Structures are given as C-alpha cells and as structure tokens.
Amino acid sequence: MKLVDLLVVAAHPDDEVATFGAIIPHSLVLGRTVAVACLTRQADLEIAAQRENELRASLHACGLPGEPVLGSFPDCGYVGPGRFESLAWVWERWGGRDAAKAYIASLYRRFRPRVVFAHHPETGEYGHPNHMAAGWACVDAWDELHAAGDPATPCKIYARSDAADAWHPDWFAPQPALDGRSPAELGAAALRCHRSQSCADAGIRPYLRYRTIRSRVGDDALRCDIFENCQTVEAPCAS
C-alpha cells in the first residue's frame, strides 16, 4: 500500500491534463503526493503502446516520478465527432459496472487517496461514455466503501463542472519552485507529449473548473485548496 494525497483517474491517456488541467503539477508543487490511473487501453497493441508512452512522457513533464497504473478496460464507444455508443454498450464491453467499481475500490485501498479527480459520471465532460463509465466507477466505489465505513473511502471526489460554484486551483501563477514557471505551463508541456492526439496544443484551458461530487468532510469554503478539510490542521491558502 502506497499512500497518496491525490489520485487522478483518467479514462484515456491525455485526460490526466486535457480533462484535469494542471492538477498534477499544482499538487506536486505543494508537496503533495500523486498517483495516476488510466483505465482504458486501445485494442491495437502498437497504438496502445504509443499512447502509454505519451502518458509516461506527460507525467514526466508534470514532474511526477514513477509509473501510472494502467488498466485494461477497452477504449471504446467513440463513433465519430460528437457521436458515441451508449453507456450500457460500454458496460457490456467493460465486463459490467460492478467490475469497474471493484477495480476502483482496489485502487482506493491500495493508495488511500485523500482526494480523487474523476470524470463526471453524468456528462462524461462532452458525452464520451468511457468518461462516464470511469466517473461512475469512482462514485460507485466511493458509495460502497463509505456505506461500509471503510477507512479507505477518499475524503472527496472532484469532477469537471460548469456549475456556478465550481472553481479551479490557482495553477496559472508562476512558482519559484518551478523556476518561475506555472503549473499550467507544465501541464501544457505535458499535453504536448500526446502527439497522437488533436488536443496536444490546446494548453490548459482557462475554463476548466471542478466541484465535489462526493465528500465526507463537508463543502469547500475556501475554494483554493482541494485538500481543504482533509486533515485536522489546515494550512491557509496563499493569497
């Protein structure tokens, strides 16, 4: 068991920055520990290897040592621009909703994350059913562990949101620990590692915001610290 502060659960290689912004370099610069899981794999072995190498390069650019956890749920459901198979279709190919829940529960037990960044189960951000399935797996596992009083239940799960009270950490500010670069600059460099993807040059989009979709420690009040309420003594946010 390796304890981490933050577990990022991406559906595909590139989501760790394309969906979750600069949360990895932002957390690392604060001295937080981070683990990244990527749930799906392409059926074509050559493409799968390429995308996993892009993911490794991306995490390196974020400043994260070590390997991601690579799942083997099939990358599936994309039909064409804006067109997707249904969530039920994906569950069938993923071996059922319970299989995905059990996999995520095993990650919660392995890493004991305080905070999880997950895809939004209802929106999949833009309707991608792999994102929805990944989001539901994170929520289903949380609900099961929480109901059982399991200490491996993360304090909070965040997901992308356009709600009025959604926010993002201040990851555009230059950091002395990064030689004056911002976490967002590292995130943009990480995204560029995904050369096979059309989003590679998009940078960290300023509209990316997040809110809790599960919490056992109450609501965020400060809206600057994803670890707010996750420990007894809170460090105040930098102004």
Ligand SMILES: [Zn+2]
């Ligand atoms: Zn994705």
